[in-house]
Amino acid sequence: KAAKSMRKEDAAMSNCKVIALTNQKGGVGKTTTAVNLGVSLAQQGKKVLLVDADAQANLTMALGYTKTDNLPITLSDLMQNVIDGKSVDVPNGILRTDEGVDLLPSCVELAGIETTLIDAKNRDSVLKTCISEVKKNYDYVLIDCMPALGMLTINALAAADSVVIPNQPHYFSIKGLEQLIRSVSRVKRQINPNLRIDGILMTMVMPRTRITQTVISTVKNAYGRNIRIFDTQIPFSIRAVEATAEGKSIFSYDKSGKVAAAYEQFGKEVADIGEKQRNKNRADRLR
Ligand code: ATP
Ligand code: MG
DSSP: OHHHHHHHHHHHHOOOEEEEEOOSSTTSSHHHHHHHHHHHHHHTTOOEEEEEEOTTOHHHHHTTOOOGGGOSSOHHHHHHHHHTTOOOOHHHHOEEOTTSOEEEOOOTTHHHHHHHHHHOTTTTTHHHHHHHTTGGGOSEEEEEEOSSOSHHHHHHHHHOSEEEEEEOOOTTHHHHHHHHHHHHHHHHHHTOTTOEEEEEEEEEEOTTOHHHHHHHHHHHHHHTTTSOEEEEEEEOOHHHHHHHHHTOOHHHHOTTSHHHHHHHHHHHHHHHHHHHHHHHHHHHHHO
16 A cells, blocks of 8 residues: 555656647647757756657657668557557667657557557557656657547547647638647546646747738637747748758757747746646645
């Protein structure tokens, strides 16, 4: 019994925060944000694991692992083992990168897991089980989600403490946000009561265009009272596209550019929120 309450204590004391980068809309900067938020947090001395939960494996490739078919272990192997009730050696699947963050890679096989999950008995918690094996080694785990609200994204939301929503300020983005926020609420109600939305991050912002400013103020009016719109906006820059193509973070590719400066600032905003929540959790425990 003592051991059990000890374990409970350990879990409560876990200083790791798991953040899912989610938006069912494609190409809004989820993967770019995963890489550069991860590196920004690492540059502040945090230990960071990036989890590629997308069969497109863009995150894996963005960190320089371009031949994803040759990777010995990927997230789909680990998730399959959990589904089959086998033991999983998650640390063995983790890759180191030159950017100072660790990576749980993906490959095209992950697409098959999506359907396998539907009939699995622990279908919502498979990713959570994988991540909890290694949580103690990290300050932040960032999950890069695929552009859909399927089983893999539900798994990411079930495993997460919070959600960051990258959003490109386009005219049609507002309907999509509505649907996404409803899905997050459903997961919170049914699976993961502690889930919260940390905020909406405006990406690929072209500040001088009128439509951008109109959409940003529409989003603020619609959600700003309940959901944080991060102070940081990520500017549009072709350097970001080039960095992706080179398999580098913006910090390695163009460290004195405006996108690097923005992601550095965003990393500080996220770390600040993380720190405040940790202090609050600590205070709640002492009460
Ligand atoms: P998917 O939904 O397919 O997973 P995503 O939401 O992960 O896409 P990214 O892959 O991060 O989006 O970005 C889409 C494209 O936009 C990429 O080519 C990327 O290089 C580019 N991009 C990301 N951020 C910026 C930026 N700040 N300025 C210009 N281009 C950017
Ligand atoms: Mg992506």
